[in-house]
Amino acid sequence: MTIREALTHPWLTVRTQIALGIFFIVAALPKIADPPSFAHMVYNYRLLPGPLVNLATLTMPWAELLMGVALICGIWRRTAASLVGALLVVFIVAISINLLRGNAIDCGCFDVADAGKSVAEKFHDMWMVILRDVGMLLLVAQGLLGADRAEGNEAA
Amino acid sequence: MNLRRFLAEAGTLVGLAVVCALVSNALAGKERRLALPGNYPNATTVTARPESRPLAAFEAVSPAVAPGVAESASPGPSGADPSPEAPIASLPAASTTRQPAPGEKAPAGPSNVAPSGGQTASLADLLGRFPVHGQPFVEITGEAAVWLHANGALFLDARRSKEFVQGHVSEARSFPVWEAEVVKERVEGLVAEGRDLSLPVVLYCSGGDCEDSHMLAQTLFGAGFENLLVYRDGFPDWVKRGGAVRTGGPA
Numbered sequence: 173m174t175i176r177e178a179l180t181h182p183w184l185t186v187r188t189q190i191a192l193g194i195f196f197i198v199a200a201l202p203k204i205a206d207p208p209s210f211a212h213m214v215y216n217y218r219l220l221p222g223p224l225v226n227l228a229t230l231t232m233p234w235a236e237l238l239m240g241v242a243l244i245c246g247i248w249r250r251t252a253a254s255l256v257g258a259l260l261v262v263f264i265v266a267i268s269i270n271l272l273r274g275n276a277i278d279c280g281c282f283d284v285a286d287a288g289k290s291v292a293e294k295f296h297d298m299w300m301v302i303l304r305d306v307g308m309l310l311l312v313a314q315g316l317l318g319a320d321r322a323e324g325n326e327a328a
Numbered sequence: 329m330n331l332r333r334f335l336a337e338a339g340t341l342v343g344l345a346v347v348c349a350l351v352s353n354a355l356a357g358k359e360r361r362l363a364l365p366g367n368y369p370n371a372t373t374v375t376a377r378p379e380s381r382p383l384a385a386f387e388a389v390s391p392a393v394a395p396g397v398a399e400s401a402s403p404g405p406s407g408a409d410p411s412p413e414a415p416i417a418s419l420p421a422a423s424t425t426r427q428p429a430p431g432e433k434a435p436a437g438p439s440n441v442a443p444s445g446g447q448t449a450s451l452a453d454l455l456g457r458f459p460v461h462g463q464p465f466v467e468i469t470g471e472a473a474v475w476l477h478a479n480g481a482l483f484l485d486a487r488r489s490k491e492f493v494q495g496h497v498s499e500a501r502s503f504p505v506w507e508a509e510v511v512k513e514r515v516e517g518l519v520a521e522g523r524d525l526s527l528p529v530v531l532y533c534s535g536g537d538c539e540d541s542h543m544l545a546q547t548l549f550g551a552g553f554e555n556l557l558v559y560r561d562g563f564p565d566w567v568k569r570g571g572a573v574r575t576g577g578p579a
Contacts (some may be wrong), residue, residue: 219372227366235341
């Protein structure tokens with residue numbers, strides 16, 4: 173078995189995609205439970221025009237939840253993994269822009285309460301969030317490669 | 329997998345998310361409901377950090393000599409920016425004591441108690457120290473907030489209702505600026521009380537880089553209030569100073 177075969181083995185793919193799905197569902201729930209707090213987080217990113225802040229606040233956690241459910245259940249897994257990948261890229265870009273312009277923010281990824289962190293702590297955590305999101309992108313890539321292999325097997 | 333199938337599935341997922349979002353928002357209680365579209369002026373502008381805006385020292389000089397709030401306020405952009413470079417108002421020490429003249433309206437708010445120095449400010453004192461400044465807000469120090477509280481100024485708490493219940497400045501009213509419907513009702517109620525709009529109103533949130541009170545100031549300025557003072561260091565500073573704190577919901 174080559175390394176590529178081992179990394180795209182269905183046994184592994186099923187588990188990474190379930191893990192990714194759980195991440196996204198866990199991330200979505202507090203945002204769905206308390207939209208005003210999450211709106212505050214989205215606003216703090218200072219990236220979206222005012223009229224779009226609330227729409228993004230309401231829609232994003234539901235998208236995360238549905239994609240998480242799709243990944244766990246193995247429904248439309250390529251589409252769900254691709255959308256999760258796209259969301260992760262958006263998160264990485266959003267955090268990076270704020271790092272570049274020196275705007276210390278709470279990421280609002282898994283927790284929407286203001287933790288009262290210092291500016292230095294916030295900057296440190298923003299770097300950690302980027303690392304974590306890159307890690308999750310690797311899980312997405314694994315899922316897509318695994319789906320490729322599964323489709324290849326079906327075609328063969 | 330072809331592109332058409334991908335687009336159909338992605339469109340379905342995103343469409344479902346939008347439907348769920350709108351339905352859950354419609355069913356949410358007013359403390360959790362968001363307005364569509366949102367109303368956030370200057371949502372893409374990064375504001376200066378509070379620690380980079382200098383705090384004016386407490387000035388123990390008489391009001392006649394001290395520069396008033398209006399003089400110390402720069403005529404900077406008084407637009408919708410939630411935290412322009414508004415100066416911190418310097419607070420002259422209370423040097424005179426004057427009882428309200430007969431027939432003179434008492435300062436609003438139930439906490440018209442004497443400050444620690446045993447002095448009671450009249451409306452003229454309040455307005456003498458904190459004249460109408462013509463800007464959405466001016467930032468004030470903790471000392472100024474303590475003096476204003478002791479002299480019966482109205483305090484508004486811009487934090488979430490939940491935080492207000494856990495503890496707030498005594499006699500403050502809850503104006504949770506992120507709970508759009510709640511705060512809209514309360515602002516309408518406050519306007520309907522027919523208060524003197526030139527009287528100082530102190531707004532606070534949780535200090536640090538919290539901008540909730542600045543956002544509330546924008547709303548109240550739009551509603552006609554002319555003398556809004558943002559207590560920049562907010563509730564944590566109030567607690568540190570040993571100010572009176574109450575728990576429980578809005579009366």
